[in-house]
Amino acid sequence: MSVVPLDVSTLNPRQSEAVLHPGGPLMIVAGAGSGKTKVITTRIARLINEGCPPYRILAVTFTNKAAKEMRERIEHLVGDRAKDIWMGTFHSVCARLLRMDGAAIGIDRNFVVYDDGDQLTLVRDLLKAKGMDDKSLQPRGVLAEISRAKEKLMGPEKYSENASGFFERAVASIYKDYQARLNAANALDFDDLLFKSVRLLEQADAVREKLQEKFLHVLVDEYQDVNFSQYRLADLIAAKHRNLTVVGDDDQSIYGWRGADVGLMMRFSIDHPDATLITLDQNYRSTERILNAAHAVVRHNRSRNDKQLWTDKGAGALISIGEVGTENEEAIVVVNTIQREVRTGRRNYGDFSVLYRTNAQSRAVEEAFLTRSVPHILLGGQRFYDRKEIKDMIAYLRLVWNPLDEVSLRRIINVPARAIGPGAITKIEEHANKNAISLLRAMQDSAFQQEFNKKTQSGLKGLTALIEDAQMMVAAEVPVTKILREIMQRSGYLDELRADRTEEAQSRLENLQELVNVTAQFDARQEEDKSLGAFLEGVALISDIDGLKDDADGVKLMTLHSSKGLEFPVVFLLGLEEGVFPHSRALGSDSELEEERRLCYVGMTRAQEELYLTYARRRSQYGQANFNARSRFIDDIPREYIDQMVGTTMETPPINRTGMRLEQMRTGEYAITDTTSAEKPKPSWTPPFNVGQKVTHKKFGIGIVVACNPVKGDAEVTVAFPGAVGIKKLMQSFAKLEAV
DNA sequence: CAGCAATCTCTTTTT
């Protein structure tokens, strides 16, 4: 394989400084579009060219897709040697470490990874079993708390010691049992992958020394989105050679809700006083106007080190802003704009992307795209592996691989229906507990099987025999596809779907066929490990952004979060409304509002040449009409950068957030043809409060109005209160809210 | 126990 000689002449001085940095801790603050991937890949190539063996380099990225791209780019520079670099997400790297050396802290190498659906099922189960099915203990909330504890490297015991108050005590008790259930099931959740890896390095001296010796260079991308356990892990692995390179941008920190802590970026320089700091502030992606507008938005954040990017791309086009009536009109404006540009030959479909705050917003756009035949690629929303039928099949496979996996067993024990109902399950549980055996073992006990009625007996026998046969196939190293086919057939899953002649069943069958294609591809891989375990791990750690092909000629639809790291010639940013973006959940908290603002910055800086921002006066949320004021982010953009979008109305001067008048609902000079929804005349109704206004409630105190809606002669006011109270929907006649 | 209808609830973002 021919190797291109390393060429640093195309790099700017700061970039080449980062590439050539000899060793020791290095922090690269890389603004949006500043060529950071180029810097990382060139740096790694340089290290390899200078004699560092590829397998002694560890590079951690945020998504598998980023890792794959990076590997390919390095391959161009150094050839096949790139294959041996340890490269992947924190989670995939950890899974690999734990399979390799986890035994040192008692982790079975065949562990399965529980995704958040599995986690949720488990927590729900525990809550029910403990009779704690209270409103105050929502499974999601409990799980988030456990996750936060794990991110801070707090095990159940440590958490329990520090727990105070009703909620924390309850969580402490669930956390303990939750972890016990994971252990019993030979399963790790996402957070465990990190947590246990840190424990492995801390507690197993031999393993730590081996790994610290092994990795000469450690590089971490997207460092602003690292949580404490990830921070600790990177530090531990790099402790010996101290060649730790971290790359991040504090303005693009958007995963605070997942435990990421930008503060750790500051801490890096404290923990590594000798660290070199390099800032990349030349942007190679966007025009001046886009850059300046994005900066104008993010500049409002108080906790932020100011950094203004510059570009030599020139001013570029104005930023288009459009006010529309509803989300359907919004979608139509997008379609019209795209089709006009494509028709005139100025753009291809692949040049466009449509970004939004929440997945639910994609629907209106997708519908419009479908009816108007706009080719598009939707990512996110329901992931392929989150579909019911896929999860069911994966559950079968996981159970076959790991017979202790209780969550999976419970999922499919009666799917398709085989006469094992709630009563039978309770009986099986009791038998399992009494004899200290797993649920599956209990079901296999033929003497015990006699205690059930005929139908249930044959159900039990059928399922256990199927699992046993499949296990033998695994032992015989039969390809995954064949095992999957056997299960789909013999479980009766296929027959049940085929008998159901609905469109839904049809689509489920197609999805299952797609799953078979996935396993077939897996079986055909050239790589080493083709075991069922390896397949299942890939499934657990994959995200759908990983599969995005950027060169496909279709409009890309995704959430703002998914768009991080990507770029597009033209970007539409939808739903710039208070309560949508910024999201209603963020309105009550300054730090969350700052994160929303950064998210807006991320979205805007995805655009290379053109940026469109839209907001709707009326939007259906939770199947109900809401009148949201337009987003504060729009008002942060200097007027001289703004152009009104063709085909929309826009109030001039801008309506302020406190004034929202229904008479603004005129269609404007450009008629918008909305074929999807017939516009109904609006009731003449004046909301008692304006969105964003502060109000006080007798019991809850001061809160911020998120939305007002008419409800037959009364007003339903949604208010965000700080702290544990959260979002409340209140009837004005009853709650007697008062403006502050 | 299975199947269906009514009811309820929750929707931020994802490895």
Next chain:
DNA sequence: GAGATTGCTG
């Protein structure tokens, strides 16, 4: 508005 969950009937 969709999904999951609960409740009722066969």
